[in-house]
Amino acid sequence: MCATCGCGVAGVRVFGPGQLGPAGHDHGTDHSHDHEHAHGPGQADRGQAPSHEHGLDGRTVQIQQNILAKNDRLAEDNRAWLTARGILAVNLMSSPGAGKTTLLERTAREAGAGLGLTVIEGDQETTLDASRIEAAGCAVAQINTGAGCHLDASMVARGLSALNPSPGSVLVIENVGNLVCPALFDLGEAARVVLSSVTEGADKPIKYPQMFRGADLVLLTKVDLLPYVDFDTGRHARDLKLISPGAQIMPVSATTGEGLPAWYAWLSERTR
Amino acid sequence: MHELAITEGVVQAVTERLPGTPIACVHLEIGVMSGVVADSVRFCFDLVTEGTTLEGARLDIIQPAARCRCRDCGAEFEPDGMIALCDCGSADVAVLAGQELRIRSVEVV
Numbered sequence: 004m005c006a007t008c009g010c011g012v013a014g015v016r017v018f019g020p021g022q023l024g025p026a027g028h029d030h031g032t033d034h035s036h037d038h039e040h041a042h043g044p045g046q047a048d049r050g051q052a053p054s055h056e057h058g059l060d061g062r063t064v065q066i067q068q069n070i071l072a073k074n075d076r077l078a079e080d081n082r083a084w085l086t087a088r089g090i091l092a093v094n095l096m097s098s099p100g101a102g103k104t105t106l107l108e109r110t111a112r113e114a115g116a117g118l119g120l121t122v123i124e125g126d127q128e129t130t131l132d133a134s135r136i137e138a139a140g141c142a143v144a145q146i147n148t149g150a151g152c153h154l155d156a157s158m159v160a161r162g163l164s165a166l167n168p169s170p171g172s173v174l175v176i177e178n179v180g181n182l183v184c185p186a187l188f189d190l191g192e193a194a195r196v197v198l199s200s201v202t203e204g205a206d207k208p209i210k211y212p213q214m215f216r217g218a219d220l221v222l223l224t225k226v227d228l229l230p231y232v233d234f235d236t237g238r239h240a241r242d243l244k245l246i247s248p249g250a251q252i253m254p255v256s257a258t259t260g261e262g263l264p265a266w267y268a269w270l271s272e273r274t275r
Numbered sequence: 276m277h278e279l280a281i282t283e284g285v286v287q288a289v290t291e292r293l294p295g296t297p298i299a300c301v302h303l304e305i306g307v308m309s310g311v312v313a314d315s316v317r318f319c320f321d322l323v324t325e326g327t328t329l330e331g332a333r334l335d336i337i338q339p340a341a342r343c344r345c346r347d348c349g350a351e352f353e354p355d356g357m358i359a360l361c362d363c364g365s366a367d368v369a370v371l372a373g374q375e376l377r378i379r380s381v382e383v384v
Contacts (some may be wrong), residue, residue, distance in 0.1 A: 066378040070284050070303070100297045116294075152276055184277035187310050212357045213310040245358055247341060 014149020019165030044215035077156035081191025088170040097198035099180030102224040105257045114267040119172030123162040125154040153184040182211040194219040205239035227256040278315035300333040300382040308373035341373030
């Protein structure tokens with residue numbers, strides 16, 4: 004049994020560019036599961052030989068292995084592949100509804116051509132987000148994780164083969180909306196960007212420190228709504244400083260466009 | 276619930292290292308700042324080991340405490356919870372211990 008989704012085999016599905024279908028909902032709902040079995044962390048190479056032999060000369064066998072070793076190894080493979088091609092890969096994370104896809108739609112329309120932007124979308128189900136990105140004129144691959152709560156490096160490797168981003172381009176990997184689980188899984192990205200929206204409240208960095216600790220950049224989104232919500236930007240910045248002293252904060256609004264030139268410049272500077 | 280994938284990773288690592296060997300006990304190290312909840316791993320373990328050589332195995336988890344060093348004043352301290360803040364007021368700290376996420380050893384049947 005697949006322990007990730009509880010089905011007979013893995014529930015991960017990958018849709019490449021041109022495979023999204025009409026209205027962003029082209030997969031069957033019968034849960035038929037005729038897919039291949041290659042989700043991670045690391046079932047793809049299950050058949051490989053052990054790295055070295057162990058003599059069972061006692062009842063206890065030392066393993067001394069990082070539990071995430073396999074994902075980390077696959078992430079390093081992704082990173083090497085991306086780096087060799089000069090591709091900037093960004094792992095974009097937030098809770099559901101913080102505005103990841105809306106930000107990417109506007110980024111695709113306003114700066115997509117200049118950045119050579121491509122996107123890997125991660126969601127439990129549907130190709131809705133990929134269709135939105137495609138409609139904004141950007142090449143996109145959709146990963147459906149089934150019951151999975153995060154993307155892992157093997158899923159991203161499959162997304163990379165489906166998408167095949169060009170050398171020197173920017174690839175944004177929109178993770179599954181979740182402020183907890185994605186924090187632990189290296190995908191091979193060069194930078195981690197976490198969205199924190201003003202409608203969620205200012206206490207998110209201190210409530211979800213694991214996620215914000217790893218952030219290179221925090222985008223404070225929906226700032227056009229600041230006059231209408233009770234959000235203390237000073238407290239948000241102070242708390243973030245406690246969790247991640249090096250993280251930069253950038254206030255943006257994908258509705259009005261406020262702050263977006265700085266976001267585009269941030270991406271552009273890192274591709275050189 | 277990333278602990279399900281984490282626990283699955285444990286089973287895969289053990290079955291790859293010791294194919295076909297029935298396992299009596301698995302010893303893990305899950306630091307208190309690792310971002311993984313030991314109780315959730317215990318909860319997932321029976322489900323994930325079903326039908327494998329680890330089915331019925333005992334799960335032993337040790338949880339190393341967190342230890343940090345302040346990059347500003349050099350003091351070493353044990354942080355209170357997930358937020359590592361030095362008494363000097365600095366949050367710029369190196370985590371020395373508490374982020375472990377390791378399979379230490381297994382006992383074979």
